[in-house]
Amino acid sequence: MLEKLDQIEARYEELTEQLSSPEALSDPVSYGKLVKQHRQLGEIVEKYRTWKSLKRELEGAREMLAEGDDDELRELARSEIHSLEERIRSCENELRVLLLPRDPNDEKNVILEVRAGTGGDEATLFAAEILRMYQRYAERQGWRFELLDVSESDIGGIKEAIAVIEGEGVYSRLKHESGVHRVQRVPQTESAGRIHTSAVTVAVLPEAEEVEVKIDPKDIRIDTFCSSGPGGQSVNTTYSAVRITHLPTGIVVSIQDEKSQIKNREKALRILRARLQEMEERKRHEELASERRSMVGSGDRSEKIRTYNFKENRVTDHRIGLTLHQLDLVMDGELDELIQALITHYQTEKLKAEAAIAG
DSSP states (O other), rough: HHHHHHHHHHHHHHHHHHHHHHHHHHOHHHHHHHHHHHHHHHHHHHHHHHHHHHHHHHHHHHHHHHOOHHHHHHHHHHHHHHHHHHHHHHHHHHHHHSOOOOOTTTTOOOEEEEESSSHHHHHHHHHHHHHHHHHHHHHTTTTTEEEEEEOTTSOOOOEEEEEEEEEETTHHHHGGGGEEEEEOOOOOOSOOOOOEEEEEEEEEEOOOOOOOOOGGGGGGGEEEOOBBOOOOOOOOOOOEEEEETTTTTTTEEOOOOSSSSHHHHHHHHHHHHHHHHHHHHHHHHTTTTOOOOOSSSSOOOOOOEEEEEEEEEEETTTTTEEEEHHHHHHHHOHHHHHHOOOOOOOHHHHHHHHHHHHH
């Protein structure tokens, strides 16, 4: 590990020099790539330098204990050694996590898809609340949230919504949100006061760049039609809505959000690229079945991942057995405690897998 950390520190210093060179500054594209690499290595290097500093302090404290003849100073040295050893162990654990193979999608923007599942009208109402929850979380993180397409129900809920979330490290924070989100509460439409269970499906797809997923024009069929609102109400009398069908896979994407056909076409292609990339990644993950649970972005949406119980103000994540009695805050976008717990869990699983391979 130390050899690898020394190499990373050397590379970091090399990048620091390159960033100040006239050649790098004259090429904005190359400069941007260098900045990204420098930022990614910076956290590891900072932690490694902290570790080296703590090791030097520990060495000094041990010398004080060995050479000192004052009982009070020796006791102080023992206390310092104990504290430093704890901090070093913690620092080493953090370094092991930072050295885990990076998910290449972590820095990407996200295509978020929310769909009402079982539960009828109540499911569409919950889908609208889930969408708002992620929108509020994005706002708290300083990310940009843009609704690409939405299909509303007659009672103000959402049958399906697609949004793009842009910002630093969006996928790294949201990638574990894919799955079935279950709600338990008394629906607004329930007169007898009985608790119902409904479900919403969430899919979090890393946005694919055009260079990553090439779409052959011969492989798609593009249809245009008039946009319409809830209940078939006409919204736009021009043929601005776009439906793209990817013929080899049968994937269909429809967008009618914009009045411009060109903008709707661009948005539809953006979603199509993300879905095609997800499909390819899922195939690769299925080939590695033994590692599937620790893989990121597997796209497995059949599993119930979380339950939201409104009567008890409780949210439970079934994958890690975490229950929080602050559902009101979670629904208002305060997701950090849940998300960080999931990240820590999957990092721990990866560390165990690495240790097993090394052993």
